[in-house]
Amino acid sequence: PPAIKTISLSLNAFNADIPLVGLVLAESLYHSTPFNTRTNSNLWCTPENSFIVFTASSTSTNPFVNANAVHTFWKLCIPFNFKSLEILFDEKESTEIKEKLLSKYKDIKKVSILDLLNDADEKIKKFGEYVYNKVFVNYTAKQWNIPIEQVDTSVINRVPVLLGYDDRYFQDKYQFMPKNGYNEIFQNMLNNSNIEVRTSVDAKDIINIKNGEVFLNGNKFLGKVIYTGPLDELFDYEYGPLPYRSLNLKFEDKKENYYQPSSVVNYPNDNEYTRITEFKYLSNQIIEGDTTILKEYPLTYDYRNSEHVPYYAIFNDDNIKLYEKYRLKTSNIKNLYLCGRLAEYKYYNMDAVVRRALDLFEEIKGE
Ligand code: UDP
Numbered sequence: 493p494p495a496i497k498t499i500s501l502s503l504n505a506f507n508a509d510i511p512l513v514g515l516v517l518a519e520s521l522y523h524s525t526p527f528n529t530r531t532n533s534n535l536w537c538t539p540e541n542s543f544i545v546f547t548a549s550s551t552s553t554n555p556f557v558n559a560n561a562v563h564t565f566w567k568l569c570i571p572f573n574f575k576s577l578e579i580l581f582d583e584k585e586s587t588e589i590k591e592k593l594l595s596k597y598k599d600i601k602k603v604s605i606l607d608l609l610n611d612a613d614e615k616i617k618k619f620g621e622y623v624y625n626k627v628f629v630n631y632t633a634k635q636w637n638i639p640i641e642q643v644d645t646s647v648i649n650r651v652p653v654l655l656g657y658d659d660r661y662f663q664d665k666y667q668f669m670p671k672n673g674y675n676e677i678f679q680n681m682l683n684n685s686n687i688e689v690r691t692s693v694d695a696k697d698i699i700n701i702k703n704g705e706v707f708l709n710g711n712k713f714l715g716k717v718i719y720t721g722p723l724d725e726l727f728d729y730e731y732g733p734l735p736y737r738s739l740n741l742k743f744e745d746k747k748e749n750y751y752q753p754s755s756v757v758n759y760p761n762d763n764e765y766t767r768i769t770e771f772k773y774l775s776n777q778i779i780e781g782d783t784t785i786l787k788e789y790p791l792t793y794d795y796r797n798s799e800h801v802p803y804y805a806i807f808n809d810d811n812i813k814l815y816e817k818y819r820l821k822t823s824n825i826k827n828l829y830l831c832g833r834l835a836e837y838k839y840y841n842m843d844a845v846v847r848r849a850l851d852l853f854e855e856i857k858g859e
Contacts, residue, residue, distance in 0.1 A: 570758055571602070571661065572623045573654035580622075589619050593655050601663065602652035606645055623653060631760035635790050636737060636806070644807035647839065661756075664843075695721060704824045713827070716856055720832040722802055723818040725795070731817050734837065736802035738793035744785050751785050765789045805837040812837070829856060 568576040578586045592615055597603050605628055608620025628648060632640040640648070654663075682689050699717065700707040706717050719726060724734040742765075755773035759766060765787040772783050793800050805811070815837040822828050831852050833840050840848065 569654075569659040570627060570760075571652050571654050572605075572627060573659055574657050575659060577619075589615060592616050593619075597655055601656055601658070602654050604645075604649045605651075605653055606648060608653060620653075627651075627760050631758065631766060634764070635766055637790065637792060642808070647807065650839075695719075696726070701726065701821075701825065701828070706825060706828055716827050716829060718829045718831050718852070720830075720835050722795075722834045723815065723822070723830070723837070727818055727821055729795070731814060733795045734815055734818070735806045735811050736793040736795075737804040737806055738791040738800045739803050740789040740791045742787045742789065744787065746783050746785060747781055748783060749781060751783050802834060805833065805839060807839070 568579055570576075574586075574590055577589060580586075581589065592613055593603075596611070596613065596616060605620060605624050608616055609624055611617045611620060628651075629640050632643055632648065636643050636647075681687075698709055699713075700710070706713045708715075722734060722736075724731070750772065751770050752768060755770055757768050757770075759768070767788050769786045769788075770783060771786070772779065791800065793802050795802070805815075819830070822830060829852060830836055831849055832845055836848075
């Protein structure tokens with residue numbers, strides 16, 4: 493059975509009914525992640541030239557809420573696109589940059605900001621530097637607490653520059669929110685009679701690993717064990733803690749119809765939080781005079797602090813080497829499988845981790 497240390501299957505953080513699930517997919521759920529992707533995201537340029545991002549509101553379909561773009565208000569967009577370009581640069585300048593980008597990156601809809609920074613064309617390079625400085629540098633420093641140069645390029649490349657007018661955060665074909673929240677999905681899955689759920693249990697009180705073998709309640713266990721927690725914890729931090737980045741998530745109730753113009757607003761340059769999510773836009777709930785928002789404050793993760801949640805692996809050579817050391821300890825345990833962001837020390841998106849779980853299932857079901 494899955495042993496779950498901290499999980500609430502019906503935590504209603506929203507004053508109406510936004511069901512949030514605990515640790516399992518917390519990063520995705522506390523943020524505005526529809527299944528497979530987030531919604532559109534727009535960036536707003538304030539008079540002080542600071543930047544704010546809005547994501548689009550959602551429209552409803554059954555059984556999911558369709559999170560495709562419907563937006564009524566925006567100034568600039570993140571990912572940075574041609575709309576943003578046209579707002580920030582005069583017509584002559586923006587036309588020239590657009591033409592250069594389109595002729596350089598023919599048939600390519602999105603390009604890495606790092607490629608633009610290194611472009612041989614001076615105009616494209618300058619444009620790249622502008623976007624890099626306004627959108628990426630401060631947000632990244634805030635999020636990771638290290639200079640952007642030290643952040644793995646795969647992280648920066650998660651947010652491209654779009655060569656066109658697409659203003660969605662992701663360009664995936666299907667972008668949905670579960671109509672009745674993620675909670676229902678998990679409840680339905682866990683209702684299966686083959687599954688026994690035990691909550692408030694530390695898996696390590698039940699499962700033990702000794703000499704390449706798994707023990708369950710002290711007895712040798714030959715069944716399959718899928719471990720989804722941090723690997724350093726499984727081995728009592730024998731080689732030291734694996735570094736993670738955490739978040740301090742602060743909900744606020746606002747006595748107003750809407751707090752912000754769209755479901756997510758990013759603050760690359762201002763404030764201590766990186767973004768604010770307003771859930772009402774995602775659930776399409778009609779609630780007069782009341783709304784709940786969530787501010788994401790980046791936080792240094794401390795494994796000794798039980799309040800901290802390890803949301804993001806921090807990629808660099810040392811950390812990956814350390815992870816590999818732990819992983820090596822599992823390589824001779826035939827019935828132990830690692831799956832997920834924590835156990836694999838990866839930056840999986842929700843769709844990718846679901847894919848990974850299904851693939852692992854296919855791989856081991858007949859064994
Ligand atoms: N990022 C940024 N400015 C933004 C949004 C993202 O610099 O407005 C960078 C930042 O380094 C961040 C990374 O892109 O960590 C990935 O962003 P994403 O929105 O995918 O992060 P997540 O939703 O996983 O926290």
